Amino acid sequence: MKFAGWYSIVVGALMIGQWSFSLASGQVPEVKTEPIRLAFHLAAELTTALGLIVGGAALLKRLSWAATVYLVASGMLLYSVIVSPGYFAQQGQWAFVGMFGVLLSLALAGLWAVARNRLGQ
Numbered sequence: 693m694k695f696a697g698w699y700s701i702v703v704g705a706l707m708i709g710q711w712s713f714s715l716a717s718g719q720v721p722e723v724k725t726e727p728i729r730l731a732f733h734l735a736a737e738l739t740t741a742l743g744l745i746v747g748g749a750a751l752l753k754r755l756s757w758a759a760t761v762y763l764v765a766s767g768m769l770l771y772s773v774i775v776s777p778g779y780f781a782q783q784g785q786w787a788f789v790g791m792f793g794v795l796l797s798l799a800l801a802g803l804w805a806v807a808r809n810r811l812g813q
Contacts, residue, residue, distance in 0.1 A: 693751050693809060696802035700748030700762060703769065703795065707741035740768040751806070759810045766803050773799060 711734065714720050722730040743765030750758030773796045780788035 693754075693805065696762065696806045697748040697751035699798055699802050700744040700751065700765065702748075703799075704741040704744030704748065704765075707737055707744070711737060736768070737772065740765060740772055743768060759806050762806055763803070763810075766799055766806075769799050770796070770803075 715723070720730065743761060747758060747762030747765045751762055773792045777789040777792040780786075780792075
């Protein structure tokens, strides 16, 4: 459970950091070209990140509701790490596509561990 908890916290914090840096440095052209779509996307990303942080911290504290929050937030993360590489693949930025593959693999490992623990296996 420690791996899943720490992975969740780190990824959630990195998501917030990445978006903060990208927006502050003007690297998100969609701010001007697709502001409404981007706002909804950012709301989903922030919700995912906060869910990961809360769920991860709760796992580490062994709170009774931790697995539920973690599993929901991880499901949101899975969607993100599956859909997001398309943006970078379209631009030919294959290192980012690979990074999302690694994030997906690690997220699945964390999900497997928490699901097994929750089911008592």
